[in-house]
Amino acid sequence: xxxxxxxxxxxxxxxxxxxxxxxxxxxxxxxxxxxxxxxxxxxxxxxxxxxxxxxxxxxxxxxxxxxxxxxxxxxxxxxxxxxxxxxxxxxxxxxxxxxxxxxxxxxxxxxxxxxxx
Amino acid sequence: xxxxxxxxxxxxxxxxxxxxxxxxxxxxxxxxxxxxxxxxxxxxxxxxxxxxxxxxxxxxxxxxxxxxxxxxxxxxxxxxxxxxxxxxxxxxxxxxxxxxxxxxxxxxxxxxxx
Numbered sequence: 001x002x003x004x005x006x007x008x009x010x011x012x013x014x015x016x017x018x019x020x021x022x023x024x025x026x027x028x029x030x031x032x033x034x035x036x037x038x039x040x041x042x043x044x045x046x047x048x049x050x051x052x053x054x055x056x057x058x059x060x061x062x063x064x065x066x067x068x069x070x071x072x073x074x075x076x077x078x079x080x081x082x083x084x085x086x087x088x089x090x091x092x093x094x095x096x097x098x099x100x101x102x103x104x105x106x107x108x109x110x111x112x113x114x115x116x117x
Numbered sequence: 118x119x120x121x122x123x124x125x126x127x128x129x130x131x132x133x134x135x136x137x138x139x140x141x142x143x144x145x146x147x148x149x150x151x152x153x154x155x156x157x158x159x160x161x162x163x164x165x166x167x168x169x170x171x172x173x174x175x176x177x178x179x180x181x182x183x184x185x186x187x188x189x190x191x192x193x194x195x196x197x198x199x200x201x202x203x204x205x206x207x208x209x210x211x212x213x214x215x216x217x218x219x220x221x222x223x224x225x226x227x228x229x230x231x
Contacts, residue, residue, distance in 0.1 A: 001214065016156060032217060034217075034218075034219075038160075042223075042224075043221045043222065043223050043224050043228075044162075044208070044221050046218060046219075049217055049218065091160060093160075095162070097217070103166060103214050104150045104214070104216075105150075105164065106219055107164070108154075108161065108162035109165075110159070110160070110161045111160050111161065111162075112128070
């Protein structure tokens with residue numbers, strides 16, 4: 001149980017285009033989903049927290065107009081990188097929390113590698 | 118501010134050996150959870166083990182066990198009979214009760230050599 005999927009696993013796009021990444025909890029309802037960014041050989045950096053049906057809470061320094069997060073249902077959250085630029089190239093990871101499964105435990109998706117040319 | 122420190126950026130051991138990864142954290146909270154996550158080359162984050170701070174008994178999961186020292190704010194991970202598949206980045210993480218955000222350490226890159 002507690003499987004989280006992400007799609008796509010890898011995406012290459014041109015500078016200026018928008019890219020949408022989906023995060024799904026496959027076998028549980030996720031009250032809260034999280035989006036992280038990870039640079040090579042570094043730890044995870046939290047970008048935003050999203051609760052189903054409400055606006056996402058962004059971490060300091062993360063542009064909410066650039067990284068649009070939608071958590072429309074208890075099993076789906078999306079991250080849209082708008083007008084992507086090469087500096088947005090990174091590894092993006094989502095996670096989901098299901099208090100009814102195991103308290104305070106986050107389950108992670110496999111990540112999405114974004115390359116902006 | 119709550120912080121998690123992993124003082125060993127890299128470690129390397131031979132297959133079948135036992136290895137211990139260190140983690141210390143700083144918090145004024147009394148109730149919290151601690152985790153070790155593994156990130157292999159595939160980059161999928163995998164939960165290895167979880168510990169509730171109110172439990173004195175150290176958590177174990179097969180070859181993985183922790184040494185939780187609450188007073189010292191220490192939470193080390195011991196891997197017994199290490200296997201090649203244990204090669205990964207290991208992250209220690211902390212979250213207070215009722216909080217949403219995980220606080221991660223910097224990670225320890227563990228290599229198991231044949």
